[in-house]
Amino acid sequence: MKRLTVMLFVVLLVVSFGLSAQAAAEKQIVLKLSEVHAEGYPTTMADHEFARLVEERTNGRIKVEVYSGGTLYGEETAAVEALQVGDLAFARVSTSPVSSYVKALDAIQMPYLYNNSEHMWAVLNGPVGQKLLEDVEKVNSGLIGLCYYDAGARSFYTTRPVRSVADLAGLKIRLQNNQMMVRMVELLGGTPVTGIGPNDVYSAITQGVIDGAENNWPTYQNMGDYEAAKFYTLDTHTRVPEILLGSVAALKNVSAEDMAIIRKAAKDTQEFEIAAWAQKEKEAEAIVRAAGTTVIDLTPQAFAEFQTRMAPLYQEFGSEWASIIAEIQEIGKAYR
Numbered sequence: 001m002k003r004l005t006v007m008l009f010v011v012l013l014v015v016s017f018g019l020s021a022q023a024a025a026e027k028q029i030v031l032k033l034s035e036v037h038a039e040g041y042p043t044t045m046a047d048h049e050f051a052r053l054v055e056e057r058t059n060g061r062i063k064v065e066v067y068s069g070g071t072l073y074g075e076e077t078a079a080v081e082a083l084q085v086g087d088l089a090f091a092r093v094s095t096s097p098v099s100s101y102v103k104a105l106d107a108i109q110m111p112y113l114y115n116n117s118e119h120m121w122a123v124l125n126g127p128v129g130q131k132l133l134e135d136v137e138k139v140n141s142g143l144i145g146l147c148y149y150d151a152g153a154r155s156f157y158t159t160r161p162v163r164s165v166a167d168l169a170g171l172k173i174r175l176q177n178n179q180m181m182v183r184m185v186e187l188l189g190g191t192p193v194t195g196i197g198p199n200d201v202y203s204a205i206t207q208g209v210i211d212g213a214e215n216n217w218p219t220y221q222n223m224g225d226y227e228a229a230k231f232y233t234l235d236t237h238t239r240v241p242e243i244l245l246g247s248v249a250a251l252k253n254v255s256a257e258d259m260a261i262i263r264k265a266a267k268d269t270q271e272f273e274i275a276a277w278a279q280k281e282k283e284a285e286a287i288v289r290a291a292g293t294t295v296i297d298l299t300p301q302a303f304a305e306f307q308t309r310m311a312p313l314y315q316e317f318g319s320e321w322a323s324i325i326a327e328i329q330e331i332g333k334a335y336r
């Protein structure tokens with residue numbers, strides 16, 4: 001009799017364990033994260049780190065699945081719109097296409113705004129950048145700004161050498177979906193082209209649809225674009241930070257406790273990405289240079305001309321954010 005009771009107890013224990021494990025698995029929330037970059041790229045590494053932290057800190061209540069290489073959304077604008085309607089939970093994108101929905105983000109990506117990367121990080125991690133990150137949500141964009149990541153400086157790459165603004169005349173240049181960037185290329189005398197996802201730039205160049213694009217060392221190298229457009233002109237016109245976004249609609253069933261974990265986990269991946277970025281930037285530059293790419297350092301006069309030609313953007317796109325821009329420039333005094 002005693003033996004039977006023990007056996008019964010064991011059976012009950014096993015069954016109830018099984019049931020609660022099943023219940024936990026059923027309750028697990030699976031959320032998708034869209035990323036245009038390939039595995040191993042700094043932002044993709046940060047996405048995985050974010051997923052790892054979220055899963056660990058929620059004890060498996062939330063699982064984040066990373067879809068890299070643009071497999072879910074090859075165009076960042078499409079990913080942002082999917083976040084807005086709740087078809088997607090997270091996207092790591094450039095802030096550039098996001099400013100169509102949160103206009104103030106143009107203020108942190110004006111051309112020649114930062115003296116260097118330290119200046120940019122002092123801004124992004126200080127009150128100006130953090131307020132803008134909170135504003136992403138506050139302006140009812142349907143988006144949640146989770147954290148910024150590094151993306152270095154962007155420069156033009158073309159199929160013909162560009163040693164001065166004049167050399168850009170008539171060249172078809174692919175840009176991110178951002179009106180200010182479109183206008184930037186117009187001011188330089190080039191022909192702006194949008195609507196091409198970053199993974200399609202290489203073939204657009206080889207097919208002659210465009211004559212070039214603009215990006216940082218890691219994207220230029222990692223996407224293979226340096227093999228199609230062999231002239232890289234270091235005009236370093238913008239520093240456009242990356243941003244990890246969440247969807248208000250897709251995250252509405254996540255508890256307040258778990259939302260706090262998500263927000264904190266995102267912030268905790270920033271240093272991780274910055275370190276991976278620094279390493280990748282050096283590696284990418286070395287690969288591009290070793291491949292025989294013509295890397296063009298502008299003369300001081302030519303560089304100044306790029307700056308002067310882009311200056312009207314401060315009036316045309318920056319006047320609404322003049323006080324933010326002034327604050328950013330003020331912070332820059334400590335980072336010369």
Ligand code: BDP
Pocket residue numbers: 036076092093094151175176197198214215216219242
């Ligand atoms: C890269 C960004 C990526 C953008 C891409 C682009 O990391 O998020 O989509 O530029 O130009 O630097 O589209």
